[in-house]
Amino acid sequence: MSKGAVVIVGAGQGGFQAALSLRQEGYEGPITLIGAEPGLPYQRPPLSKTYLKNGEAEKLILRPRKVFDAKDITLRSGARVEGLDRAARQVVIGHERLDYEILILATGTRNLRPPLPGVERALDLRTLEDAATLRAALDQPRRIAVIGGGFIGLEFAAVAASLGHRVSLAEAAPRLMARAVSPEMSERFRALHESLGTALYLGNGVTEVMDQGIGLADGTRLDADLVLLAAGVCPNVDLAAAAGLEVDNGIVVDATLRTADPHVFALGDCAAFPEARSGARVRLESVQAATDHARAIAKTIVHGTTDPYAAVPWFWSDQHDCKLQIAGLALPGDESVLLDSGAVLRFRDGRLSAVETVNDAKTHMKGRRVLAQDAAPTRDSLLKRNYDLTAA
Template sequence: MLNNKTFPKYFQHLAIMVAESFYKRRKISTLNCFVDILNIFPLNYYIIFLINLPPSVQFRFIVPLISLFVRIQHKASINLRFIIILYEFIIMTEKSCQYLIIGSGIAGYNALKELLELKPNSKIIMVTSDRYYPYDRPPLSKYYLRGEMPRDKLFFESDDFYKRDNLEVMLNKSVERIDANLKEAILNDGSVISFDKALISTGGRPRRLNIPGSENALYLRSLDDADRIREAASKGKNALIIGAGFIGVEVASSLTTLGVRTTVVEVMPYIWNTFVDEKVSRVIQQYLESKGINFILNESVKEIQGKIATTSSGRKIEADMFLIAVGISPNVELAQRSGMQVDNGIVVNEYLETNARDIYAAGDIANIFDPREGKRKRIEHWNNAEYTGKLAARNMAGSREAYNFISSIWSDIFDLHIESAGETRNYDEYIIRGRFNSDNPNFNVIYLKGGIVRGYVAINRDYSELEVLNKLIEGSVDVSNKKNSLADKGFDLKELLK
């Protein structure tokens, strides 16, 4: 029998029942009894009830709590069953799934495709802050920007692909927090998705350059960004790009093709400094300059006033449009709010698992240990996002596969097709195959360390040659006894695989 002495203990038991019901994802009918009792007993018992609930569940009772305060203030009786109806409506409309994918970039899309194949009968929900279904981003700085690719060709699938019974894609939504214990994701609109396993593949956003006048500068990350750049290019005659990484150089080549005079300012002594060494960079730079791109190196932009940018040396550069391309910042805020380990991205193990059980990370946001290089790294490459998205999906589906991948990058600039794989900065010798010049480059720079093939940078080379090099890198093949033959264009690299 309930009385004033036994009631607090009753509320503690009730709180446990409610928490268990949440965890098992069923509607909570036990609330009816506690609502009736609240009409008799003081508010402090309701507080006892709240205190005994897990923090992630407590917020669900804010509406009833406010209603109780209103009742006390106005000394009016409120039918709390209305609150229960509202509450049970929230519970009934709560979404649930076996697999939750957060983010719709390359990693998220490939994880989705893999799960649809591996688990065709499982419910999958994808949540993305984008307003479009998944699309390919590399063409944004090249073919799409130049008008050579129609908009609809960017998208991986037709809209009908996403309209299937076991799949829901929530556009224009973001996950604000994940409760790993209850396996619930709380969205920005207050709705909740319960899941069995989740993947965070939210990628990154363009790193901002906080200088006076930069608020009107353009950035490139999304389809909408590309549309804004296209519009600006159609009206402008001169462009200034800050940053000579892949995006900066690719956009510069596209704008030049469109007839926009383009200047690129880079704070480092040579372009693509994080991808290639200086000798390769110089050849590429000279080629690009022959096409009309102007480079200003070892300088930074300090301010933009109207159409004039001022560099660190005091140089004045006039432009109609300004683009900032100084890298990306990983979107780690969700992981931070959810108590996951973050260090230049979300820290994952070899299976792409975070420190939160059944939650994985893939793509640009994942910080993983590279066994070949012997260090942790975060890789911002398309094929790495594709690989880790699929790998995470397989492991979420029950596999136990460790990360084992040689990440590569590529770019198409004017008549150059550039590919690079492996380690191209940490080497003790290199060998050049082909024609190493800026007039008509066609070469492959092979990097060795201790006689072992570690990486390469190739321009306009046959893919069959690159396939062999990828296998040599993967197998850590020692080519010491044949390294003098590598530069011979008549030497078949396949001989090294025997």
């Protein structure tokens, strides 16, 4: 086991978990965790939900400062890494160079800012600072326009509507969460948001952000005092690319999450890795993937394990009183079967690819266990059992 310095670039949940897991696995060398945002590492998922309601930023903190001291983890917050020197094994922070034996890139993603006229008028929801700005803006009744019908846009819309604001949401795709869920689940959440009073404009992209609202492709104008841009994210790969590492919709890594440089790993939202079942290169935007990646990398560094990363992906989104949970990884074209329980089973080439549930943790956990098997069950085998995942 190497006892050289480990430097982790990115102090989100994945980067923090990597530092913690290294110590938990027995790593004795120096560990430095570098984050561009000020303060202690914190949870991002509540920013679009709970935090907007209660404003309790202290509850977002992953661990207090004393944990970093006790684990001998050096936290460099408010510091931006400007370059990587792979030949010298150094990261560049201003005029300073920091040596590493192992480098872990946990650089995450940033919000997409499409080249729309007036897009600079729209607010983001990515950081605690963004969320604080939005929360302050929700202190009085407003007309709100949301650009984007994915998880973040819908979570924010649900909170804003529940607080009494008049919300409109525009999505260029013909249905909500089209990349993530089945048409059946999209329809369920369309009905939910409309029941909350949110006006949905689907299949109607935004063409302009104006002083008092947004313009849509069909000429419709939605008046708004506040516009939230939630049109997706892109991975932060600039550091890796400038250092000569391969990037392709993320930092390219192998099945152990190591880049072509044996001294450099990548994890979480910025990592493009081979999916265990298909071998296809994927990039997952989820806390689960980031923390699982971190644990796997720590085991590789400390114990020299070469086991491929093969955890079943899972995702969740809290919208109003509905907890959407997804086990597995479906593609938009996968077939779907809607069960009487409201769960949706997804199938690709005749085999189970994902399980979607709402407020049904039991079925979600069954789905994760079934998908963790060496071979996912076939649709025919599940049909014979009336799609009972317990018997699969």
